[in-house]
Amino acid sequence: MSSRFCYWSVGTGAYCDLLHSMVASARQVGVTEDFHLWTDREVPGAICHPAGRFDNWGWLFKLVFLRRDVARLNYDYFVYLDSDNWFVRRPADPLQILGGAPMHATLEADLTRPLEVPVWWDYPASTFVNLFRRAGVRHASIHNINGGMFIVRRAAIEVLYQLAAGFWRFCRDQGVLCVDEPLISYAMHMLCDHPEKHTLSRTHSFWATDANAAFAQRLPDGRPFRFTGFHRQYDCLVDPAIVHLVRGKDPLFAYAQKLRQAPALAA
Numbered sequence: 001m002s003s004r005f006c007y008w009s010v011g012t013g014a015y016c017d018l019l020h021s022m023v024a025s026a027r028q029v030g031v032t033e034d035f036h037l038w039t040d041r042e043v044p045g046a047i048c049h050p051a052g053r054f055d056n057w058g059w060l061f062k063l064v065f066l067r068r069d070v071a072r073l074n075y076d077y078f079v080y081l082d083s084d085n086w087f088v089r090r091p092a093d094p095l096q097i098l099g100g101a102p103m104h105a106t107l108e109a110d111l112t113r114p115l116e117v118p119v120w121w122d123y124p125a126s127t128f129v130n131l132f133r134r135a136g137v138r139h140a141s142i143h144n145i146n147g148g149m150f151i152v153r154r155a156a157i158e159v160l161y162q163l164a165a166g167f168w169r170f171c172r173d174q175g176v177l178c179v180d181e182p183l184i185s186y187a188m189h190m191l192c193d194h195p196e197k198h199t200l201s202r203t204h205s206f207w208a209t210d211a212n213a214a215f216a217q218r219l220p221d222g223r224p225f226r227f228t229g230f231h232r233q234y235d236c237l238v239d240p241a242i243v244h245l246v247r248g249k250d251p252l253f254a255y256a257q258k259l260r261q262a263p264a265l266a267a
Contacts, residue, residue: 004075005094005151006034010065011083012051017256018083018249019043024259025219026087036073038065044259058179059147060168066152067161075154082148084245084252085207086215088222091241094151097206101192102156105184106207107143107199109231116232120144121179125231128182135170137189143199144231145188146209147181148244156191163187200227200234208240216248219255 007026011019016039023035023045035046042048049069054061062080070078079094097104109115111125118125125144132142152160164183171178189195200208204227214225224239245252 005077005079006036006073006075007079007081008036008038008065008070008073009081009083010038010051010054010061012040014253015039015083016041016043018252019046020259021252021255022081022083022085022087024255029087030090031087034075036070038069058177060180060183062147062180063161063164063183066157071154071157077151077153078157079151080149081242082244082246084249085148086220086243086245086252087241088220088243089241091206094206097198097203098151098153099194099197101194101198103150103152103160103188103191104198104203105145105147105150105188106203107145107185107188107195108229109144109233110141111144111231112140112142113233117230120231121182123176127176131167131171131174131176131182132186132189135167135186137186139189139195141195142189143185143195145181145185146211146244146246147179147184148209148246149207149242150184150188159191160184160187163190200229200238201236204238204240206240207242207244208238209244209246210248211246213247215243215245215251217251219251220245 019037020043027045037043037046038049038051111129129142164187167183167186168178211229212226220243224237227238228235
């Protein structure tokens, strides 16, 4: 029997409009897998759960919801998506991205190499390289990630959470307060034997971030776009099935308004 997976996300208030657009985009390109959303109102095409109150700081709620709520769902693995993602085509099975690994997050810049922008979340990139090393990472390269998408096997959820929580406490004790991305990246480096298989250059057909704002004023159209990343270490074309619109949410809000005006489009 083939492995089962679902997509999941968290969003309340205005973020529900983004979730509405994301789910609609997926359904329109033939995605049939379940979307589980923790929200404060219904989103057409998704299975919605009450989010309740939660702390938005550092986007750490992703890890809390993963361990407390998502792990209870009856799937083999789970694909987290930020609310500002857009599907341009049906993605390949995420199991192909995982390979034999327990999790996947797209590895972007190699922080051990020279960077045009040598910081990550207000700290020198070298600070994170040092912290990763001291906390047990042995891979030659250490990468940043964008937290807008990650995949995890059910069996690895508790391990991922404990690695992230332990690294958060370790960094705090060194005077560094981590948001979600360094924590997920650390777990990724600890759990994956072959991180080179999870780099942007190897996996961008599934998902990539519009870091250069190609779609700040319009929705993605399925054509490749330029990616340099926050650290400006890349300069290449990417062609993802799922585009993370981190630099431009206005088109997603506008599309959600269109869906509300014509509810049949969201069916």
